[in-house]
Amino acid sequence: MKKPFVTLSQLEAITAQYPTPFHLYDEKGIRENARRLKAAFAWNPGYKEFFAVKATPTPAILKMLHEEGCGVDCSSLTELMMSDRCGFRGEEIMFSSNDTPAQEFALAAKLGATINLDDITHIDFLKNTIGYIPKKISCRYNPGGTFTLGESEEGFQVMDNPGEAKYGMTRPQIAEAFRRLKELGAEELGIHAFLASNTLSNDYYPALAKILFQLAAELKEETGCHITFINLSGGVGVPYRPEQEANDIAVIGKGVRRAYEEILVPAGMGDVAICTELGRFMLAPYGCLVTRATHEKHIYKEYIGVDACAANLMRPAMYGAYHHITVMGKEDAPCDHKYDVTGCLCENNDKFAIDRMLPKIDMGDLLVIHDTGAHGFSMGYNYNGRLRSAEVLLREDGSTQLIRRAETPEDYFATLVW
Numbered sequence: 001m002k003k004p005f006v007t008l009s010q011l012e013a014i015t016a017q018y019p020t021p022f023h024l025y026d027e028k029g030i031r032e033n034a035r036r037l038k039a040a041f042a043w044n045p046g047y048k049e050f051f052a053v054k055a056t057p058t059p060a061i062l063k064m065l066h067e068e069g070c071g072v073d074c075s076s077l078t079e080l081m082m083s084d085r086c087g088f089r090g091e092e093i094m095f096s097s098n099d100t101p102a103q104e105f106a107l108a109a110k111l112g113a114t115i116n117l118d119d120i121t122h123i124d125f126l127k128n129t130i131g132y133i134p135k136k137i138s139c140r141y142n143p144g145g146t147f148t149l150g151e152s153e154e155g156f157q158v159m160d161n162p163g164e165a166k167y168g169m170t171r172p173q174i175a176e177a178f179r180r181l182k183e184l185g186a187e188e189l190g191i192h193a194f195l196a197s198n199t200l201s202n203d204y205y206p207a208l209a210k211i212l213f214q215l216a217a218e219l220k221e222e223t224g225c226h227i228t229f230i231n232l233s234g235g236v237g238v239p240y241r242p243e244q245e246a247n248d249i250a251v252i253g254k255g256v257r258r259a260y261e262e263i264l265v266p267a268g269m270g271d272v273a274i275c276t277e278l279g280r281f282m283l284a285p286y287g288c289l290v291t292r293a294t295h296e297k298h299i300y301k302e303y304i305g306v307d308a309c310a311a312n313l314m315r316p317a318m319y320g321a322y323h324h325i326t327v328m329g330k331e332d333a334p335c336d337h338k339y340d341v342t343g344c345l346c347e348n349n350d351k352f353a354i355d356r357m358l359p360k361i362d363m364g365d366l367l368v369i370h371d372t373g374a375h376g377f378s379m380g381y382n383y384n385g386r387l388r389s390a391e392v393l394l395r396e397d398g399s400t401q402l403i404r405r406a407e408t409p410e411d412y413f414a415t416l417v418w
């Protein structure tokens with residue numbers, strides 16, 4: 001059973017101050033989770049999490065993670081600018097972009113970020129843009145094919161398709177890239193790969209680590225490069241559905257350690273730092289979208305209209321993603337009504353839930369849409385002239401803080417030429 005991190009009475013007080021809809025974040029949950037991650041990798045002296053800014057590009061959240069020892073992973077100009085303004089410096093910034101505009105490489109280099117090259121042609125592109133190759137640099141690897149884990153009768157526990165992904169370099173390319181980077185003055189090389197998204201398995205990171213550690217040992221032999229960091233990137237998932245089990249980050253950390261001791265240490269590479277670029281795992285469960293039921297409609301199906309829409313949370317409309325819904329105050333009521341829960345966009349995919357069994361919903365009820373802390377607000381858009389909502393932080397002491405105001409029509413009109 002999924003439980004919101006706020007109670008109805010807390011939410012009634014919060015909604016008296018901030019009108020729905022808004023995204024609400026749980027400071028306590030975010031900090032505790034960041035500490036669990038750090039503890040899980042404490043065996044690796046150089047370990048650092050670089051939070052994937054795209055998941056939740058909100059300064060108050062970034063600063064909180066900075067206080068917990070995290071860096072940031074950026075992939076655009078504005079993410080770099082925001083990270084700089086939030087106080088992240090130099091090697092606290094990872095720049096893992098693709099199809100990268102020149103000015104973004106220029107800013108990343110100026111900030112002293114660690115640049116992660118997505119393609120072999122980016123070596124010359126970067127050199128022509130900034131005039132040199134940074135001493136510390138990494139390359140993104142794509143092994144191609146399919147990536148699977150844990151075959152059982154129900155299928156694979158994890159299955160993804162690197163061969164269809166636009167990211168990274170092939171095996172021959174990464175060796176050539178390392179040789180060339182070394183020639184051009186690089187002294188500390190890193191390897192990055194992202195092979196599967198939202199994995200619910202304690203085996204994903206260890207399996208990825210094995211692949212990258214093996215590759216690192218081979219590349220060291222083949223190219224003579226000094227490989228100093230390996231970036232496991234993102235992809236550790238969260239249980240969006242109530243019947244799913246959460247990953248155990250301590251077990252994941254142990255699994256990566258085992259691979260490290262089996263492969264890297266015997267290869268004389270026991271000084272390699274592990275990096276992660278988690279987004280979803282860091283934030284998703286610690287944010288929710290708070291919305292109110294405003295309309296009910298009885299036609300061929302039963303519809304509940306709420307005051308949020310896909311502009312506030314796009315994942316259900318875009319991927320058919322499941323987000324759990326709690327009708328506040330009715331947590332123990334029987335789920336004996338079948339509803340489609342919809343937003344107001346003139347798009348039939350604007351549904352937060354389809355055929356969902358829920359308690360009877362009355363107009364004015366507060367609904368919590370779970371697990372929107374990552375890739376929630378940030379994917380928002382302005383279709384239908386809909387405005388992005390506010391973001392509110394629930395502090396550890398129970399108080400609240402507005403960390404992003406809601407857009408106004410003036411914001412929407414600001415770029416127009418009349």
Ligand SMILES: *Cc1c(COP(=O)(O)O)cnc(C)c1O
Pocket residue numbers: 052054055073075096097194197198233234235236277278279280281374
């Ligand atoms: C999106 C992304 C991440 C974060 O992915 P999650 O699934 O949120 O963990 C990390 N690294 C890169 C390069 C990404 O594009």
